[in-house]
Amino acid sequence: MSQKRSVLTRGASSVTLKVTIVITAALGGAGLVASNVFAALTATATNTSGGSVTTGTLKLQLAPSGVSGITGGFTSPISAMGPGDTFNRYIDLSNTGTLDGASPTLQIVTADSNTLVNSAPAGLQVTITACTVAWTNAGVCSGTSSVALASTPVSTLKASAQIITLPSVLVGGVNFLKVATSLPLGTENVLNGVLPVGTVQGLTAALTWTFVIQERAAVTNNS
Amino acid sequence: MGRNHKAASLVAAVMGALLLAPIQPPIASAAIKATANPSTLAISTGSMAIFAGDSYTATNPFGVLVTPVINGRAKVFFIKNTGSFGVTRFVLTLSLPSNTNIANFRRCNINVYFSANDKCKTGSHTSLTINENVATTIILNLPPNSYYAFQIRQNKNTNMTVSVSASSTNINTSGVSNS
Numbered sequence: 001m002s003q004k005r006s007v008l009t010r011g012a013s014s015v016t017l018k019v020t021i022v023i024t025a026a027l028g029g030a031g032l033v034a035s036n037v038f039a040a041l042t043a044t045a046t047n048t049s050g051g052s053v054t055t056g057t058l059k060l061q062l063a064p065s066g067v068s069g070i071t072g073g074f075t076s077p078i079s080a081m082g083p084g085d086t087f088n089r090y091i092d093l094s095n096t097g098t099l100d101g102a103s104p105t106l107q108i109v110t111a112d113s114n115t116l117v118n119s120a121p122a123g124l125q126v127t128i129t130a131c132t133v134a135w136t137n138a139g140v141c142s143g144t145s146s147v148a149l150a151s152t153p154v155s156t157l158k159a160s161a162q163i164i165t166l167p168s169v170l171v172g173g174v175n176f177l178k179v180a181t182s183l184p185l186g187t188e189n190v191l192n193g194v195l196p197v198g199t200v201q202g203l204t205a206a207l208t209w210t211f212v213i214q215e216r217a218a219v220t221n222n223s
Numbered sequence: 224m225g226r227n228h229k230a231a232s233l234v235a236a237v238m239g240a241l242l243l244a245p246i247q248p249p250i251a252s253a254a255i256k257a258t259a260n261p262s263t264l265a266i267s268t269g270s271m272a273i274f275a276g277d278s279y280t281a282t283n284p285f286g287v288l289v290t291p292v293i294n295g296r297a298k299v300f301f302i303k304n305t306g307s308f309g310v311t312r313f314v315l316t317l318s319l320p321s322n323t324n325i326a327n328f329r330r331c332n333i334n335v336y337f338s339a340n341d342k343c344k345t346g347s348h349t350s351l352t353i354n355e356n357v358a359t360t361i362i363l364n365l366p367p368n369s370y371y372a373f374q375i376r377q378n379k380n381t382n383m384t385v386s387v388s389a390s391s392t393n394i395n396t397s398g399v400s401n402s
Contacts (some may be wrong), residue, residue: 060257061259062262069402075263076264078265081269082394083391091262099255139401186391188390190306192286193285201268201391202270204266205267209261209264214255218254
């Protein structure tokens with residue numbers, strides 16, 4: 001009987017010992033993990049210079065010509081315009097940003113609604129000519145001239161933006177433009193001081209000129 | 224049964240696409256644009272205002288001139304330009320009974336009136352040819368704010384109607400301006 005009890009006691013002690021070992025091992029392992037004592041290695045590399053990123057800017061600036069005698073630009077009004085008349089205004093359109101431009105367009109905005117701005121055949125017409133150097137105050141291009149916008153009715157420019165061809169939309173590019181606004185030489189008969197219906201005479205229009213360039217095509221750079 | 228499932232799946236796919244489409248980020252639409260500082264150009268057109276009047280101070284009647292005439296007496300009328308354009312010619316029509324005999328038709332120099340019958344205030348008069356009821360082109364420069372005085376002597380007692388017209392094709396101030 002006492003021998004049997006002794007065997008039972010020895011068996012219980014063995015189980016207790018095993019449980020104690022397992023718990024101790026688990027706690028020890030957890031402690032090792034918590035204290036980062038495991039041997040996994042990491043390596044970090046960082047640049048010691050450069051790495052900065054700046055974005056460019058896209059800017060389009062409109063300014064009146066700087067040539068004496070034609071410095072009014074669009075702020076110089078046109079008055080008493082008659083059929084067959086052409087009034088030239090001189091402006092400089094520059095890309096003053098740090099990004100090249102593309103696809104320049106022009107649109108005219110006006111709150112007026114009359115024959116001048118609504119009629120394609122009888123209303124105002126716009127022609128834009130570019131010069132590689134500044135225009136003289138007599139309207140002469142001593143460099144190379146090119147058509148930026150062929151004769152286009154204001155009604156068309158009012159309806160939607162139209163593509164124009166500028167010599168340079170690159171950074172720093174300056175376009176010397178002669179903007180000619182003309183009234184077609186139509187036939188209107190004034191009888192006994194009475195103007196005909198739908199006349200282009202005695203009208204007013206305020207035209208706001210909006211030139212726009214898009215960002216040049218996106219690029220992928222390797223260096 | 225299978226057909227119904229396919230139809231239901233198709234409807235579900237379409238509905239899903241429609242619901243998701245508005246919240247999808249735009250692709251390749253990030254290009255920026257630059258707008259130049261807008262500038263406004265004010266434009267006004269001029270107008271023609273050529274009419275007949277019974278004095279050199281007459282204002283635009285927006286109609287014909289009707290004036291009495293007496294057999295054998297000189298009658299004076301004026302063609303005025305109060306518009307913003309000058310013209311190189313205008314068309315004059317004198318409405319009188321048919322078979323009216325126009326004994327003489329005269330004018331003074333520009334901006335000169337008849338101070339008495341057949342007598343210009345300054346200078347001498349110039350004779351013209353015109354027939355009743357016939358549109359006659361008078362080739363004379365008529366700048367803005369100017370007039371011509373005309374004198375007619377004929378053989379009827381009646382009311383004469385003076386009508387004048389001018390065409391924009393005869394404006395003499397069109398051209399090119401730089402500023």
